[in-house]
Amino acid sequence: GNSVTQMEGPVTLSEEAFLTINCTYTATGYPSLFWYVQYPGEGLQLLLKATKADDKGSNKGFEATYRKETTSFHLEKGSVQVSDSAVYFCALSEKYGGSQGNLIFGKGTKLSVKP
Amino acid sequence: DAMVIQNPRYQVTQFGKPVTLSCSQTLNHNVMYWYQQKSSQAPKLLFHYYDKDFNNEADTPDNFQSRRPNTSFCFLDIRSPGLGDAAMYLCATSSGGHGANVLTFGAGSRLTVL
Numbered sequence: 001g002n003s004v005t006q007m008e009g010p011v012t013l014s015e016e017a018f019l020t021i022n023c024t025y026t027a028t029g030y031p032s033l034f035w036y037v038q039y040p041g042e043g044l045q046l047l048l049k050a051t052k053a054d055d056k057g058s059n060k061g062f063e064a065t066y067r068k069e070t071t072s073f074h075l076e077k078g079s080v081q082v083s084d085s086a087v088y089f090c091a092l093s094e095k096y097g098g099s100q101g102n103l104i105f106g107k108g109t110k111l112s113v114k115p
Numbered sequence: 116d117a118m119v120i121q122n123p124r125y126q127v128t129q130f131g132k133p134v135t136l137s138c139s140q141t142l143n144h145n146v147m148y149w150y151q152q153k154s155s156q157a158p159k160l161l162f163h164y165y166d167k168d169f170n171n172e173a174d175t176p177d178n179f180q181s182r183r184p185n186t187s188f189c190f191l192d193i194r195s196p197g198l199g200d201a202a203m204y205l206c207a208t209s210s211g212g213h214g215a216n217v218l219t220f221g222a223g224s225r226l227t228v229l
Contacts, residue, residue, distance in 0.1 A: 004157075032216065043121075043205055043220035044158070089157065093216050102148070103207075103218055105157035 002027045006090045006106035013080055013113050021075040021109045023064075023090035031092040033057075033066055033073040034103070038087045047075075047088070080113045087111070118142070121206050121221035128196055129229050136191040136224045138206030145211040147189040148218065149181060152203040164189060165211060193226075201228045 007022040025031065032051045036044040048057030053068035062077045073090060090106040119140045128134045138147065146165050150158035162171045164183045178200070180192040193200055203225050207218040 034217075036220075041222075043119075043222040044207075044218075045220070046217055049217065102160055102163065103158075103216075107157045108155070 002031070002092060002094065002104050004090050004092055004104055004106035006088075006109055008107070008109070009087075010110040010112060013111070015082055015113055015115055016079045017113075019075070019077040019080045019084075019111070021088055021090075021111070023073045023075065023106060025071050025073065025090075025092050027071075027092055027094065029094050031094050033064070034091045034093070035062070035064055035073070035075050036089045036091060036105075038089065038108070040086070044089065080111070082113045082115055085111055085113045119206055119208055119219050119221035121204075121224045123224060124222065125225050125227070127227045127229065130197065131195045134193045134196055134226065136193075136204050136206075136226070138189045138191070138221055139187050140208045140219075141187070142208055142210075142219060143186060144208035144219070145186075146209045146216075147183060148207040148209075149179075149189070149191050150205040150207065152205055152223070154202075158205055161191070196226070196228045198228050201226055 003026045005024050034049045035047040037047045038044045048059040050057040050066035056065045064073050064075045087108045087110045089108045091103045093103050122137050148163040149161045152158040160172050161175045178194050183189045203223045205223045206221045209216050209218045
């Protein structure tokens with residue numbers, strides 16, 4: 001079945017440090033890939049997405065590239081801010097078939113950024 | 116702004132006392148989802164509606180039911196909450212269809228069971 005594995009947290013960084021959160025996936029078809037972010041006390045918000053191999057999603061300085069050969073979708077940011085402190089979820093959804101559209105999430109990685 | 120609204124944001128109930136959580140949307144989306152998120156875990160899909168078609172995940176307990184009386188509203192009913200049902204319940208919507216199906220989430224309803 002489909003699954004998402006992301007690096008365990010928590011991750012603690014100093015402001016302006018480089019961020020990488022690893023994510024790999026297993027899928028039977030050709031999924032779309034997503035990163036969602038959850039700030040304390042809030043619901044999930046879409047951060048970025050990619051729909052096919054070699055696509056790069058980007059938003060708010062975050063980037064992730066859909067790598068089919070390594071089944072990965074790692075999240076990166078060159079310089080994190082305190083306001084980036086949140087839980088980040090990697091997710092996939094199948095484009096076709098009976099379960100198309102349903103998101104499958106990784107366990108989430110909590111990021112804390114210190115001033 | 117078009118959005119997904121969940122009520123109540125916080126719900127406290129007693130063991131075995133039925134609870135209903137509500138979700139409304141102004142996006143006119145075809146699909147509505149209910150996810151359960153326990154502390155420090157990934158959200159887990161309970162069920163979803165594609166228009167009026169109800170789709171239950173195989174491992175969703177019978178204790179959980181849902182109603183969608185119209186496009187805008189969807190309810191989650193927990194008939195006899197147990198301590199293990201304490202969680203954040205997330206409602207989400209999407210336009211459906213093929214391709215990159217982006218979900219829009221509400222802020223969640225946090226359920227405490229005493």
